[in-house]
Amino acid sequence: MRHTVKAILHEMGDSSSLIEVQPVHGGDISQAFEVRTEQDYYFVKINRNAAPDIFQKEADGLQQLRQAGALSVPQVYHVSPAGADHGYIVMEWVPREPASDSEARLGRGLAQLHQYTHTHYGLAEDNYIGKLPQPNGWQTSWPRFLREKRLGYQAKLAEEKGRLPAPRKARLEKLLDRLEQWVPDHQQPVMLHGDLWSGNWLAGPNGEPYLIDPAVFYGDREFELAFTELFGGFSPRFYAAYRDVQPLSDYYEDVRPLYQLYYLLVHLNLFGESYGPAVDRILRHYVG
CATH class of the missing domain: 3.90.1200.10 (Aminoglycoside phosphotransferase (APH), C-terminal lobe)
Known part of the structure; x- marks a missing residue:
């Protein structure tokens, strides 16, 4: 999976060294990973069996929520192009810091x-x-x-x-x-x-x-x-x-x-x- 993640990030434009790839659990549709390179932190979702446009629709939905301006959403960096052999989306990694409010x-x-x-x-x-x-x-x-x-x-x-x-x-x-x-x-x-x-x-x-x-x-x-x-x-x-x-x-x-x-x-x-x-x-x- 490191090879796949590295290839996705390289296509996105981050060719720096891959430091860490950690699975993130909780979803039931796609594989998800916390990824750290020398350049940045990312959240990467990969699915080899989903509809080809499912991640583009996710990115579109996040952008619509962003335009509304009421709540924060992660920044989307890259989405698998049409015709890719597997779907993926790369977003900013949002560290979890819950507060009482x-x-x-x-x-x-x-x-x-x-x-x-x-x-x-x-x-x-x-x-x-x-x-x-x-x-x-x-x-x-x-x-x-x-x-x-x-x-x-x-x-x-x-x-x-x-x-x-x-x-x-x-x-x-x-x-x-x-x-x-x-x-x-x-x-x-x-x-x-x-x-x-x-x-x-x-x-x-x-x-x-x-x-x-x-x-x-x-x-x-x-x-x-x-x-x-x-x-x-x-x-x-x-x-x-x-x-x-x-x-x-x-x-x-x-x-x-x-x-x-x-x-x-x-x-x-x-x-x-x-x-x-x-x-x-x-x-x-x-x-x-």
Whole structure:
């Protein structure tokens, strides 16, 4: 792997001596490494089996978050070109220095990110959620976007993978038909990280929160908050700081499980039937 890393850095323009290559654990899609050369420190991700543009989409998402200016993101130095025999991305190495107020700063920063608005829901280009395709395009209706580009698309993937048995499929179709009953269509489209669980942010120098591994699009801000609550990992300080900037809507508790359903379908498609019972519980909650 040192040879591969050295070749990537040489292509990027760093031909200095390679001092250290250490595996970084925590992701489940790519191999990741902390790399030190005589010239600099880097974070390098490599994947020989991913879609050829997956790292370019990651770089695009980080740039969009950077433009919003609400939270820090790592600087991207180099992305594998089209036609490369394996995908890779080289970013700045962000040393972890958590502070007592890091989560509160993350909450405030996320609320500020959710003030970066657009006229439509979605995104100009498709991207990825994990290693799964995430279709986008622009829509003027949030329920329609949620139905067609999020829940409906993941349902189609689940059916193709044999993970949508007849009762689950029937309930999901019923839910999709009645989506406007629960999902508001009057919220301002705002920029979302799109895949914000506890492993997709880190506390950098001086406790500064950094966002990583985005799946950016414009949607209802509470779609993002619902996912942060799905698997835990965020403290009350995070939510209190968010609410100090943007209070939650009066319908959030009613729509939260439905918003979480998208991410459960993603996990069902990525990891299998162990997520099926959670999907079924939410479907029964809404449509019986």
